[in-house]
Amino acid sequence: MAVTALDVARLATTTSLSPSALVDWLAPEAVDMTGEPESFVELGEGRRLMVLRHHDGACSLLGADNRCRAYAARPRDCRAFPFDFEAPASDLDRPRRLGLLPLLPASRCDYAVDGANDEAALALEDEARWAELRDYQALVARWNRRAWHRRRLHRSPGDAAQFLAYCSEYSK
Numbered sequence: 001m002a003v004t005a006l007d008v009a010r011l012a013t014t015t016s017l018s019p020s021a022l023v024d025w026l027a028p029e030a031v032d033m034t035g036e037p038e039s040f041v042e043l044g045e046g047r048r049l050m051v052l053r054h055h056d057g058a059c060s061l062l063g064a065d066n067r068c069r070a071y072a073a074r075p076r077d078c079r080a081f082p083f084d085f086e087a088p089a090s091d092l093d094r095p096r097r098l099g100l101l102p103l104l105p106a107s108r109c110d111y112a113v114d115g116a117n118d119e120a121a122l123a124l125e126d127e128a129r130w131a132e133l134r135d136y137q138a139l140v141a142r143w144n145r146r147a148w149h150r151r152r153l154h155r156s157p158g159d160a161a162q163f164l165a166y167c168s169e170y171s172k
Contacts, residue, residue, distance in 0.1 A: 001052045004136035005167035007075035014073035019164040024053045038137040042147035076129035
């Protein structure tokens with residue numbers, strides 16, 4: 001699950017975990033981010049995507065009961081699951097329609113079975129998710145420009161801890 005700086009800030013506040021304890025970094029070849037290269041951060045070890053940390057194949061925030069221990073502060077993409085909003089291909093001016101994500105089968109998902117899904121509320125959440133992603137990508141672009149200049153000067157572009165500290169300055 002890719003996360004933004006604000007996702008990490010919310011989780012760190014709620015869980016009292018450090019940002020570095022909440023995230024892992026994936027190389028471009030480890031994840032399909034087609035159409036979203038702006039989310040990759042330039043670090044000393046190369047381009048990386050900030051994602052929620054996993055343990056034994058599951059999100060590290062899942063409790064023993066398989067429920068999120070940080071539900072109120074969960075990342076925007078988690079809030080959207082299992083829904084996806086897509087603009088109709090034939091007419092981009094029409095309202096976006098709600099559809100279930102077909103890629104991630106969930107055997108038990110409250111959203112899928114409770115029948116009380118408020119499409120307007122989900123649409124607002126989706127708008128907030130995209131706005132937060134745009135802000136994060138602008139932050140990443142500023143960092144990446146800085147990293148490029150540092151490399152030109154034969155200096156380290158920075159590491160994950162420095163990026164997280166940089167993010168915390170902008171997330172306040």
